[in-house]
Amino acid sequence: MSQNDPSGAQVPDARGYFGAYGGRFIPEALVAAVEQVAEEYEKAKTDPAFTAELDALLKDYTGRPSPLTDVHRFSAEAGGARVLLKREDLNHTGSHKINNVLGQALLTKRMGKTRIIAETGAGQHGVATATACALFGFDCTIYMGEVDTQRQALNVARMRMLGAEVVAVKSGSRTLKDAINEAFRDWVANVDSTHYLFGTVAGPHPFPMMVRDFHRVIGVEARQQVLDRTGRLPDAVVACVGGGSNAMGIFHEFIPDAGVRLIGCEAAGEGAETPKHAATLTKGDPGVLHGSRTYVLQDEDGQTIESHSISAGLDYPGVGPEHAWLKDTGRAEYRPVTDDAAMQALRLLSRTEGIIPAIESAHALAGALELGRELGPEATILVSLSGRGDKDMHTAAEYFGLYDTDGGK
């Protein structure tokens, strides 16, 4: 669904470009399959039966609309600014990822394919995909970096419980980037039977547009909920950005609202000034990765630099092309948030509100704390709480010393 950008251009254009970013950098073997996805999606989105089926799933299976929660005690730490959380963590499967997965699962059925593959970082997209495959009866293979299978072991067990095959990818940095590489290799070999259910707003056209469209519901609901709750639009919308799917989902409806700041929080790992970070928009340069032109962490020879983040879901050296375009046009701002700031925000929300967020979402919370202190008590800040933190309890327990053997802290 293209829309008018502030300068009046349609994004993306027919070739999938958001300004200078996007496009379709794929091997010839995948051209027919990617064109089929694009054509089927164009048909589906104007088909009332498709929309009705998806809407029913989002309501009765996912549990939409997701609530908007005022977090008063947390707000006190954010300079007194009013912080409102869009509760994607309360969706079935525990994150926003299910929105896109159900849309693409219905599309897979329309295309007559019987097998789905997907990449996953934190495991949330993998769990959502495995869930949809169980629901629709598709064969399911999930590629996950070996490092991530260890730090998100709970989600590996969930995927296997749901009947998916989980492949631990041992090449390269053994994280999300390499899981995507391996999923592409599978797709090239099995494209007749298989849909690659890409999990973020990156990849070749039409994925950045289509995945955004399936997540637009986040911002559409939240904008109305904030208006109903507060009588006005928020001053800022804050979301974490790895590939950037929950951020595009919540930002999109607000793009025409010029007075609403859109702020993406990237993973700065040990610090954006150190070599150990995943702050692609802050520190990267335009290039081509995983099928589209976008910002990439790369060296001067165009080799991808390994990213680092305590959050598996943000540990990615690329980013969706629409974010690259929003950065260059100035419509959105992107800030780096360190591992430590995110972990402190995770603990703060847990202890002030009784909500344990995913480490990914905690980056947005840390951004909101900083922004609230800048804007003061008159401000209203909408935060995308993209996922829940159950999967991260091992990482958090080690970080804060919560196991009995550590004596607790």
Next chain:
Amino acid sequence: MASKLSETLAAARAEGRAALIGYLPAGFPTVDGGIRAIDALIEGGCDVVEVGLPHSDPVLDGATIQTADDIALRGGVRIKDVLRTVAEVAAAHPSAPVLVMTYWNPVDRYGVARFAADLAAAGGAGCILPDLPVEESDEWRKAAGEHGLDTVFVVAPSSKDQRLAEVTAAGSGFVYAAAVMGVTGTRAAVGNLAEDLVARTRATTDLPVCVGLGVSNATQAAEVAGFADGVIVGSAFVQRILDADGDEEAGLAAVRALAADLAAGVRR
């Protein structure tokens, strides 16, 4: 004026045989060792060589070439080393066209016009860029054309006939027909997709059609040579060097021997 690549393929055709095209990555296992290995491809009987520019994210390569790329990148290979490889091989074998095969981002990052100019200056004959589809290739083809470089596009069994016509109209030198749907790597059988693809491709173009992906021995080479203008072999050569386990002379001898075997295969 016909390019060196076109002339070489035409000469093979005039002999009533398919051409043999060998691939190895630059910098594998070292820059100088890689140059000697590519020399060995030609000494063994390859008519054309493809020098791989290793990439951190080789999404179209199977485990064998991934391993070679890893070794090359960990060894610190840079684009300037790849260009030196091309220059030294081209200087030592003036009649053998030297192509570069790589993913798009290294070329994009290096600078499209700069890469074309530097590759031409090194004596390179052209490029194969398997993740750069025709629709995104205008800038590259303009730069390549200005420097007399060929651009070889890949076609796949999944390519529809109309698409084949679009792709072959944009390319030069030859058309790279992927024998199977999948990534690089040796396979027990070439399968029957390749012959059909070659026939469908020939219906759209006068360019030679060369077949790669999965070909690893003389029997397969002879089979493919029966219906294609060229036979492309990569992973099998890489595997010979990996199998030599650091013994450079043994690796070079194995590469030479395989090239000679395959060269006999395309002449059966």
